[in-house]
Amino acid sequence: MAKIKPSKGAPYARILGVGGYRPTRVVPNEVILEKIDSSDEWIRSRSGIETRHWAGPDETVAAMAIEASGKAIADAGIDAEQIGAVVVSTVSHFSQTPAVATEIADKLGTNKAAAFDISAGCAGFGYGLTLAKGMVAEGSAEYVLVIGVERLSDLTDLEDRATAFLFGDGAGAVVVGPSQEPAIGPTVWGSEGDKAETIKQTVPWDRFRLGDLSELPLDSDGNIKFPAITQEGQAVFRWAVFEMAKVAQQALDAAGISPQELDVFIPHQANVRIIDSMVKTLKLPEHVTVARDIRTTGNTSAASIPLAMERLLATGEAKSGDTALVIGFGAGLVYAATVVTLP
Numbered sequence: 001m002a003k004i005k006p007s008k009g010a011p012y013a014r015i016l017g018v019g020g021y022r023p024t025r026v027v028p029n030e031v032i033l034e035k036i037d038s039s040d041e042w043i044r045s046r047s048g049i050e051t052r053h054w055a056g057p058d059e060t061v062a063a064m065a066i067e068a069s070g071k072a073i074a075d076a077g078i079d080a081e082q083i084g085a086v087v088v089s090t091v092s093h094f095s096q097t098p099a100v101a102t103e104i105a106d107k108l109g110t111n112k113a114a115a116f117d118i119s120a121g122c123a124g125f126g127y128g129l130t131l132a133k134g135m136v137a138e139g140s141a142e143y144v145l146v147i148g149v150e151r152l153s154d155l156t157d158l159e160d161r162a163t164a165f166l167f168g169d170g171a172g173a174v175v176v177g178p179s180q181e182p183a184i185g186p187t188v189w190g191s192e193g194d195k196a197e198t199i200k201q202t203v204p205w206d207r208f209r210l211g212d213l214s215e216l217p218l219d220s221d222g223n224i225k226f227p228a229i230t231q232e233g234q235a236v237f238r239w240a241v242f243e244m245a246k247v248a249q250q251a252l253d254a255a256g257i258s259p260q261e262l263d264v265f266i267p268h269q270a271n272v273r274i275i276d277s278m279v280k281t282l283k284l285p286e287h288v289t290v291a292r293d294i295r296t297t298g299n300t301s302a303a304s305i306p307l308a309m310e311r312l313l314a315t316g317e318a319k320s321g322d323t324a325l326v327i328g329f330g331a332g333l334v335y336a337a338t339v340v341t342l343p
Contacts, residue, residue: 007138007140009135009137009139009178010142010177010178011137011180012137012179012180012184013133013177013178013183014183014184015129015174015175015176015183015342016077016078016175017071017072017074017078017175018072018172018174018306018343019067019074019172019173019306019310020071020170020172020173020303020306020307021064021065021071021172022053022170022297022307023054023055023064024056024059025054025055025056026051026053026296027051027053027054029049032164035158036158036159036160036164037161046273047165047166047271047272047273047294048271048272048275048294049295050295050296052298053170053297053298054153054168054169055153059151059169060151061092061093061149061150061171062093062100064149064151064169064170064171065100065104065147065149065171066107068147069086069104069108069171069173070108071310072173072174075343076177076343078175082143083110083141083143083175084114084142084143084144085113085114085115085132085144085145086102086105086108086114086115086145087101087128087132087144087145087147088100088104088116088128089117089119089125090119090147091119091121091150091301092150092155092301093149094154099116100117101115101117113145120332121301121331121334122270122302122329122330122331123268123302123329123332123334125148125172125302125303125306126187126305126335126336127334128146128148129146129174129176129187129338129340130338131144131146132146133187142177142178143177144175144176145173145174145176146176147172147173147306148171148172148301148303148305148306148307149170149172149303150167150171150300150303151169152167152168152169153168153169155226155228156228156229157202157225157228157230159219159220162231163228163229163231165298167298167299167300168298168299168300170300171303172303172305172306172308172309172310173306174306174343184338184339184340185251185257185340186251186254186338187251187338188251188254188336188338189335189336190334191333191334192239192332192333192334193332195239195332197232198232198235199331199332200331201228201230202217202227202228202230203216203227205227229331236333237273237274239333240270240274240278240329241274241278241281244267244274244329244337245277245278245281245282247327248278248282248325248327248337249282251325251337251339252325257325259283259284259288262288262323262324263288263322263323263342264290264291264324264325264342265288265290265291266327267290267305267327267328268304268327268330269292269294269297269298269300269305270294270329271294272292272294272295275290275294289312291308291312293308293312301330313342318342321341321342322341322342323339323340324342326338
């Protein structure tokens with residue numbers, strides 16, 4: 001029997017650079033209130049959101065991802081040609097095939113990098129980071145570009161009082177490359193498919209080709225609504241607060257890091273109340289910097305963690321070399337948490 005030659009990758013992997021892109025249009029709560037019966041105070045108290053960014057016609061999923069990726073590549077101090085793989089997490093790229101990652105890889109000027117999309121909702125960045133770590137350690141790519149990008153304004157029902165105010169658009173990217181010491185901890189990840197109905201798309205795409213449109217939802221003007229994201233808010237809140245705090249603690253334990261040794265906490269930016277509850281449950285010390293990017297960015301699903309990371313580093317609230325706990329959770333229901341050293 002022939003023996004396969006073992007792969008030769010790096011001893012470990014780390015995040016080398018980060019970049020973000022937020023659309024130019026800033027949307028305050030007042031715009032959301034034009035379609036729903038609510039108030040600015042209610043939105044802020046329920047979610048913490050004050051404003052969000054919505055993409056314009058030219059700010060496509062690919063365009064936003066390319067902008068964020070260019071910044072991440074520059075921040076990592078490498079050339080695009082050195083990128084061996086491009087992993088894009090998104091649920092708002094509407095072409096089933098080809099993957100938007102292939103367009104991004106080409107326009108960035110990579111040298112025929114492997115490129116593919118993943119769909120893991122708000123945990124997508126964590127999934128992509130884990131895949132990238134494995135590629136670098138295994139040797140199939142020296143540098144991997146991981147992108148979270150969403151145009152969730154395209155999947156928002158502005159007449160749905162429970163979700164109209166939640167979602168924003170944007171892209172965040174990191175470059176993962178070789179390291180001589182551990183800088184991305186073990187990933188604690190999983191799924192609870194029995195809870196899939198708590199966050200979902202209102203109408204599957206194939207309903208639009210069956211001919212019978214009579215049961216499709218209509219807006220206040222009688223027009224057929226485009227598919228949107230809907231959720232059972234209380235069920236999601238309880239799950240995130242109680243179950244995801246446990247997952248976050250498991251990630252700390254797996255990395256051998258105590259809450260006292262942590263510098264930064266970057267959870268998925270779903271809801272400020274969820275974030276604050278997790279901080280309390282984890283008993284994080286006051287010195288730990290907590291990302292609350294949701295206030296001005298909204299919930300950007302797969303993009304929320306790298307966008308929050310980029311902002312903390314840009315503002316100086318976090319610094320290179322800090323130890324950060326990151327956790328994403330959402331539709332599926334899926335989740336992923338790990339401890340990383342910030343670039």
